[in-house]
Every structure is written in structure tokens, then in C-alpha cells.
Amino acid sequence: MNNTVLVVDDEKEIRDLIEIYLLNSGYNVIKAEDGKEALDILKKENIHLMVLDIMMPKMDGIEVCRKVRESLNIPILMLSAKSEDMDKIQGIMTGADDYLTKPFNPLELTVRVKSLIRRAYYFSGANNEDKDVIKVGVVIIDKEKHSVTV
Structure with a gap:
């Protein structure tokens, strides 16, 4: 099963660049150009991680x-041109798990995505609804059941 990443950015070039790198790393990618579209997608799709731009029309990334x-x-990996410490702190305090400033290295973004997914799903046992599994x-x-399945 490939993990699905939702990339939310109002700049098409950035969405497309991130998509190329994530697809090459084996992720499924769904793209949204604004916050409202992202929230609609989250209701319909099984998303494992979101790359979220802060400054967008209709609804900014902080509100999303x-x-x-x-x-x-x-x-949630926040992506923003805002590089001041207070902007980063606000993003993390809002609920983001990581913060990357633009311009960014797409390889670094890919590694951060991989790390966040690994911590969230593979090691913590988090997101398991059944605590016995x-x-x-x-x-x-x-x-x-005292069983192990691979």
C-alpha cells in the first residue's frame, strides 16, 4: 500500500514539483490549490500526510x-515563504508537525515526508483504532489472538 500525500499550494509550479519528487519516492499524490479544496478532499480520500502552504487565497494554511x-x-508539513521564527512557532502551535521554508530543497521535503509518515504510522502504533492490534x-x-501477520 502506498501512502497518499495531499499537496496544498496555490502555486501550480510548486504543486507539480512536489508531486514529481513524491511520485518518484513511491507516494500517491493528490493536489489542491486552496484550503477549501483541501478540506473537501480530506472528507473523501484516505490521506496519510498533508503538505500545506500557509499563504493561500480563500482560506490560509493556518486556518486549514x-x-x-x-x-x-x-x-502536517507546513510550507511557507514566511521564515521568521514567530511564523514557524505559530505553524507548529496550530498543529503542524514540521515546517519548511520556501525556497526549499525538494529532496529535503521528500525526506521530511518520509520521516513524518514513518513516525506517525510505522513505529508509534498510533492511529490503530483497536488497541489490541x-x-x-x-x-x-x-x-x-496471539498472532502475527505479515
């Missing part, structure tokens, strides 16, 4: 992040 955190606990990568441990 707040709305996402009301119901979802997916990793532990998922570590492709290994599933069922404590109640």
Missing part, C-alpha cells in the same frame, strides 16, 4: 490546519 486538527490526526509497517500483531 486548525480545521484539520478538529477531526484528524494526520501529519499493533501495526508496525506491514507486520500486524494481534495481542488478543
Whole structure:
């Protein structure tokens, strides 16, 4: 199963650049050009991580992040031209898991995505609705049934 990343940025060139690198790293990519479209996609698709620009029309990334955190606990990587410390702090305090400033190295973004997904899904056991079932990568441990499935 490939993880799906939602890339939200009002600049088409940036969405397309990120898509190329993430596709080459084995991720499925869905793109949105604004916050409202991103929220609609999150209702319909199984998204594992979101790359979210802060400065966008209709709804900025900070507001999108707040709305996402009301119901979802997916990793969020903020992406912004704002590089001041207070901007980074605001992004993280709003609920983002990481923050990368533009211009960025697409390889660094790809590594951060991989790291966030690894921590969120493969090692923590988080997001398992059933606490008696532990998922570590492709290994599933069922404590109640005393079984391990690969």
C-alpha cells in the first residue's frame, strides 16, 4: 500500500514539483490549490500526510490546519515563504508537525515526508483504532489472538 500525500499550494509550479519528487519516492499524490479544496478532499480520500502552504487565497494554511486538527490526526508539513521564527512557532502551535521554508530543497521535503509518515504510522502504533492490534509497517500483531501477520 502506498501512502497518499495531499499537496496544498496555490502555486501550480510548486504543486507539480512536489508531486514529481513524491511520485518518484513511491507516494500517491493528490493536489489542491486552496484550503477549501483541501478540506473537501480530506472528507473523501484516505490521506496519510498533508503538505500545506500557509499563504493561500480563500482560506490560509493556518486556518486549514486548525480545521484539520478538529477531526484528524494526520501529519502536517507546513510550507511557507514566511521564515521568521514567530511564523514557524505559530505553524507548529496550530498543529503542524514540521515546517519548511520556501525556497526549499525538494529532496529535503521528500525526506521530511518520509520521516513524518514513518513516525506517525510505522513505529508509534498510533492511529490503530483497536488497541489490541499493533501495526508496525506491514507486520500486524494481534495481542488478543496471539498472532502475527505479515
